[in-house]
Amino acid sequence: MLRTVNAPLIEARNLRVYFYVKKGALGKRGIVKAVDGVDLVIEEKGIVTLVGESGCGKTTLGKTIAGLLRPTSGEILFRGKSVAKMNKKEYMEYRRSVQIVHQDPYASLNPTKTVFQALSYPLTRWKLVRSRAEAEERVKELLRLVGLTPPEEFMRKYPHQLSGGQRQRVVIARAISVNPSLVVADEPITMIDVSLRLGILDLLLRLREELGTAYLFITHDFGAARYFSAKGGGVIAVMYLGKIVEIGPAEEVIQHPLHPYTKALIDAVPVPDPEISRKKRMPPLRSLDIPSPLNPPPGCKFHTRCPDAMPVCAKKEPPLIEARPGHYVACWLYTK
Amino acid sequence: MRTAEPIIEIRGLSTVYYSLRGLVKAVDNVSFSVIRGEVLGIVGESGSGKSTLSMSILRVLPLNARIVAGSIMYNGTDLVKLPEQEMKKIRWHKISLVPQAALNALNPTMKIKEHFIETAKYHGIRDKKSIVEKASELLELLRLEPPRVLESYPHELSGGMKQRVLIALALLLDPEVLILDEPTTALDVLTQRAILDLLKDLRKKIDITMIFITHDIAVIADLADRVAVMYAGKIVEIGDVFTVFKSPYHPYTRALIRSIPSIIGSVEEMKPIPGSPPDLVNPPPGCRFHPRCSEKLPICSEKEPPIVEVKPGHMVYCWLYAKR
Numbered sequence: 001m002l003r004t005v006n007a008p009l010i011e012a013r014n015l016r017v018y019f020y021v022k023k024g025a026l027g028k029r030g031i032v033k034a035v036d037g038v039d040l041v042i043e044e045k046g047i048v049t050l051v052g053e054s055g056c057g058k059t060t061l062g063k064t065i066a067g068l069l070r071p072t073s074g075e076i077l078f079r080g081k082s083v084a085k086m087n088k089k090e091y092m093e094y095r096r097s098v099q100i101v102h103q104d105p106y107a108s109l110n111p112t113k114t115v116f117q118a119l120s121y122p123l124t125r126w127k128l129v130r131s132r133a134e135a136e137e138r139v140k141e142l143l144r145l146v147g148l149t150p151p152e153e154f155m156r157k158y159p160h161q162l163s164g165g166q167r168q169r170v171v172i173a174r175a176i177s178v179n180p181s182l183v184v185a186d187e188p189i190t191m192i193d194v195s196l197r198l199g200i201l202d203l204l205l206r207l208r209e210e211l212g213t214a215y216l217f218i219t220h221d222f223g224a225a226r227y228f229s230a231k232g233g234g235v236i237a238v239m240y241l242g243k244i245v246e247i248g249p250a251e252e253v254i255q256h257p258l259h260p261y262t263k264a265l266i267d268a269v270p271v272p273d274p275e276i277s278r279k280k281r282m283p284p285l286r287s288l289d290i291p292s293p294l295n296p297p298p299g300c301k302f303h304t305r306c307p308d309a310m311p312v313c314a315k316k317e318p319p320l321i322e323a324r325p326g327h328y329v330a331c332w333l334y335t336k
Numbered sequence: 337m338r339t340a341e342p343i344i345e346i347r348g349l350s351t352v353y354y355s356l357r358g359l360v361k362a363v364d365n366v367s368f369s370v371i372r373g374e375v376l377g378i379v380g381e382s383g384s385g386k387s388t389l390s391m392s393i394l395r396v397l398p399l400n401a402r403i404v405a406g407s408i409m410y411n412g413t414d415l416v417k418l419p420e421q422e423m424k425k426i427r428w429h430k431i432s433l434v435p436q437a438a439l440n441a442l443n444p445t446m447k448i449k450e451h452f453i454e455t456a457k458y459h460g461i462r463d464k465k466s467i468v469e470k471a472s473e474l475l476e477l478l479r480l481e482p483p484r485v486l487e488s489y490p491h492e493l494s495g496g497m498k499q500r501v502l503i504a505l506a507l508l509l510d511p512e513v514l515i516l517d518e519p520t521t522a523l524d525v526l527t528q529r530a531i532l533d534l535l536k537d538l539r540k541k542i543d544i545t546m547i548f549i550t551h552d553i554a555v556i557a558d559l560a561d562r563v564a565v566m567y568a569g570k571i572v573e574i575g576d577v578f579t580v581f582k583s584p585y586h587p588y589t590r591a592l593i594r595s596i597p598s599i600i601g602s603v604e605e606m607k608p609i610p611g612s613p614p615d616l617v618n619p620p621p622g623c624r625f626h627p628r629c630s631e632k633l634p635i636c637s638e639k640e641p642p643i644v645e646v647k648p649g650h651m652v653y654c655w656l657y658a659k660r
């Protein structure tokens with residue numbers, strides 16, 4: 001069980017999300033174990049950043065936590081209550097409290113709706129405003145919060161009249177409009193100009209100060225993961241083939257990674273300093289390719305690539321243990 | 337790099353798009369040289385004109401685009417003026433391009449082997465046996481198993497494998513210059529590292545000049561000998577990679593380096609650049625960076641900055657360094 005300081009807002013317990021797919025041309029059925037036994041706690045106002053290679057299950061985990069996908073097994077607890085056991089009223093409250101920001105700010109806004117329409121819709125849907133005047137006031141307040149001023153001007157615009165960064169701000173304003181306690185931000189900066197990315201992350205951090213929102217931030221970029229979690233005093237969780245293999249305080253995970261997979265990723269990532277970056281070389285992995293999620297290796301899922309693999313690794317799955325204070329790892333190297 | 341002999345010299349190049357919104361000045365009065373044997377990195381934000389520049393060099397621009405000024409000298413000929421028939425002898429034979437997002441451009445119904453054969457055929461080479469031999473040699477150089485990969489369809493390969501196939505395809509006719517447009521952008525960290533290592537090995541094994549285009553300055557730091565920084569259709573700074581990273585002169589280069597969240601350096605010193613990149617239909621007058629620049633002078637919004645050589649071979653387009 002993971003220890004926390006603040007009260008847990010969301011807990012995932014032994015969460016599994018499987019997809020049943022056709023395998024190859026023969027049409028044989030296969031199972032993609034996109035999330036395969038995840039334990040995770042997000043505290044009130046907490047920050048958890050999920051990193052990992054494409055296809056490791058980040059989006060699936062994020063969507064499941066936001067209630068957009070149903071777990072195959074395991075459970076999600078919202079403020080201590082299992083989502084599966086909620087009555088309608090409690091379930092609605094949970095769905096309002098957990099909002100998601102998707103990667104693509106272009107696809108997430110309807111091109112035929114103005115910013116005002118986009119932002120007032122959730123307010124009316126969740127009955128948070130009673131009149132048009134009230135909606136206008138709230139939309140203006142939201143636009144000011146996300147730095148789109150003057151709000152009177154932005155309210156009237158259509159998505160095509162906004163830059164990528166401005167669109168993402170509108171999407172964020174929409175997510176916070178219903179006063180969520182958790183925002184799942186799935187790659188919110190990937191499609192944004194590099195010079196504006198930190199601005200979006202800073203905005204999310206500022207909103208946490210002002211509104212007390214917790215975040216599940218999803219990214220494949222270790223630099224962005226570090227920035228967001230380190231500045232916000234949060235943790236970084238590293239995923240591999242549906243499992244969290246390491247989780248701990250941001251700078252700890254980046255400067256002193258424990259899991260051989262995290263080490264490999266951090267060793268490999270280029271850095272904006274020629275002296276340091278040129279010394280980097282491909283870590284001595286036994287294979288470059290991620291195994292197919294349709295046929296993941298038994299035992300530790302990383303053993304087919306791990307330079308430190310031992311006989312036990314192919315047989316038994318390592319448990320997630322606390323190797324240093326607050327820093328957890330699932331690897332037999334750390335289990336006596 | 338043995339000698340500093342230029343292989344490509346670009347002077348005053350301007351390329352525009354005719355769009356419904358007006359004239360997009362995507363590449364505007366750009367001048368630089370590519371030195372034989374080097375890896376020249378071109379870095380800039382999305383929309384700064386990097387891809388347009390690479391397509392201009394090979395004249396493979398979309399139909400609504402036109403080179404409106406400047407010259408591209410290669411081996412004593414101006415590629416801008418070269419008749420299309422002659423240009424065909426340059427493309428792939430002499431200068432090869434791996435376009436951005438080419439991963440999806442491989443024909444899904446064709447085996448990799450056929451991609452090599454068709455490419456060679458298009459360029460007038462029909463001896464299948466020697467093409468397959470050459471392809472195998474190149475795939476091996478890029479650490480792919482030739483027999484398996486040649487018999488594969490694109491969907492059977494991972495993103496990193498497809499990217500290596502595309503590089504091998506571009507090298508098929510032994511070009512002198514290889515242009516890579518965002519070749520690692522869609523790839524995971526480990527695959528990106530593998531490609532960077534391969535490109536470094538490649539230049540030890542064959543004679544090649546590379547132009548490497550990316551929006552990721554860390555990749556430039558890792559691989560390039562020199563770097564050209566683009567902003568809003570212009571090159572604003574160009575110089576040796578070590579010098580530019582250690583002491584960037586142009587306010588944009590400085591701000592860009594600061595705006596990258598990295599696993600090294602202090603998080604407190606990382607800062608976004610205020611404002612956003614301009615619309616190239618209506619770029620700001622004077623220095624195009626002036627609305628976002630923290631060091632701007634009165635003249636910056638009026639007149640285009642001159643080119644200043646701040647150190648030998650290190651050029652900056654900025655009023656701060658002009659002798660007035």
Ligand SMILES: Nc1ncnc2c1ncn2[C@@H]1O[C@H](COP(=O)(O)OP(=O)(O)OP(=O)(O)O)[C@@H](O)[C@H]1O
Pocket residue numbers: 019020021032033034052053054055056057058059060061220293
């Ligand atoms: N609806 C679906 N049907 C079948 N398989 C799916 C579905 N959604 C996701 N998957 C598979 O589940 C695995 C995890 O996918 P997911 O999108 O969660 O990964 P991710 O970590 O978010 O990747 P990326 O970094 O590329 O966004 C992948 O193998 C993916 O192909």
Ligand SMILES: Nc1ncnc2c1ncn2[C@@H]1O[C@H](COP(=O)(O)OP(=O)(O)O)[C@@H](O)[C@H]1O
Pocket residue numbers: 353354355360361362380381382383384385386387388389398400616
């Ligand atoms: N086919 C096109 N038609 C009109 N404008 C275009 C076209 N392609 C690119 N542009 C514009 O030209 C500018 C430079 O684009 P591009 O060369 O693709 O930049 P980069 O590769 O640096 O992202 C941008 O303003 C872009 O919107």
Ligand code: SF4
Pocket residue numbers: 259260261300301302303304306307308309310313318330331332333
């Ligand atoms: S459990 Fe074994 S195979 Fe897995 S990461 Fe640790 S050492 Fe490597």
Ligand code: SF4
Pocket residue numbers: 586587588623624625626627629630631632633636641653654655656
């Ligand atoms: S020319 Fe002026 S505005 Fe442009 S970068 Fe230099 S100081 Fe800044």
Ligand SMILES: [Mg+2]
Pocket residue numbers: 058059060186
């Ligand atoms: Mg995803």
Ligand SMILES: [Mg+2]
Pocket residue numbers: 386387388436517518
């Ligand atoms: Mg491009």
